[in-house]
Amino acid sequence: MKSKKMNAKKLARLGLLTALALIIYIVELRLPDIAPIPGMKLGLANIVTVCALFTFSPKETALILYARIILGSIFASNPSAILYSISGGTLCLVGMALLRKHFSKKSIWLCSVYGAALHNIGQTAAAVFIMRTTAVLAYLPILIFFACISGALTGLTAQFIILRTNKKY
Amino acid sequence: MKTKRILFILAAAVFLISGIISVYLLFLRPKPEKVRITSDGETLYVLEPAREEDRLITVEYEGRENVIEIKDGRVHMLKADCPDHICIETGWLDNGLPIICLPNRLVIEYEDGRTDAAAG
Numbered sequence A: 001m002k003s004k005k006m007n008a009k010k011l012a013r014l015g016l017l018t019a020l021a022l023i024i025y026i027v028e029l030r031l032p033d034i035a036p037i038p039g040m041k042l043g044l045a046n047i048v049t050v051c052a053l054f055t056f057s058p059k060e061t062a063l064i065l066y067a068r069i070i071l072g073s074i075f076a077s078n079p080s081a082i083l084y085s086i087s088g089g090t091l092c093l094v095g096m097a098l099l100r101k102h103f104s105k106k107s108i109w110l111c112s113v114y115g116a117a118l119h120n121i122g123q124t125a126a127a128v129f130i131m132r133t134t135a136v137l138a139y140l141p142i143l144i145f146f147a148c149i150s151g152a153l154t155g156l157t158a159q160f161i162i163l164r165t166n167k168k169y
Numbered sequence B: 001m002k003t004k005r006i007l008f009i010l011a012a013a014v015f016l017i018s019g020i021i022s023v024y025l026l027f028l029r030p031k032p033e034k035v036r037i038t039s040d041g042e043t044l045y046v047l048e049p050a051r052e053e054d055r056l057i058t059v060e061y062e063g064r065e066n067v068i069e070i071k072d073g074r075v076h077m078l079k080a081d082c083p084d085h086i087c088i089e090t091g092w093l094d095n096g097l098p099i100i101c102l103p104n105r106l107v108i109e110y111e112d113g114r115t116d117a118a119a120g
């Protein structure tokens, strides 16, 4: 009886976080591109992924992530970009889940840096596969460089949220 | 504790190295003479913009069109049927970064042998 109640509560929290991630994602879609580079985004929705990973389990974080990617692709101007999102998102999540135990709550930002870099590596790998050319690799260094910065920023934001809300939300 | 330090140093190294490579690709890399245009993995043109007449090249992919312009020995994407127009915003091809239209699977890049071997 009690565990069922907990599940409903948890489900509501996961749903709420998914909605939040989706809103952030859609807002970011409407913002102008920071550079004319395929795949270069601030990745603000990553704030939710990092928060979820350090609060719930990797499986539950994956639920939020994939729900956001699938729902988000409906709002994106280019629905075929979902393949890049899934590839990048999966590598980012798997990497951060494996590294999570090495980071304290005060170094969440560093975990997020790895996540952001892996996200871009995953996206680029999908692009190489889909485009059948290695030309896209030329963008990888610049994408990783800016992913380190944006990953640190989104990670710091997530860290701030987690430290301020000691309870699980 | 020790792993955390290693992970910090590794991230810092990745940040610095990717920055240095980016600067090289953007500003320092010598420009090869030939340019390769690839659609959906297949090479359509290998040309030398410096020796080309000013002209437009239209490439179609699944009914969507990209118009490439060669002008004064330089190349850029003039028009594109893609949703994001990133390829147009990239501007002229004048550094180590290729012009890429992901939705229409079109690539305009400098030809430097590396791509030759990889295209296989």
Ligand SMILES: [Zn+2]
Pocket (backbone or CB within 6 Å): B080, B082, B083, B084, B085, B086, B087, B088, B100, B101, B102, B103, B104
């Ligand atoms: Zn395009």
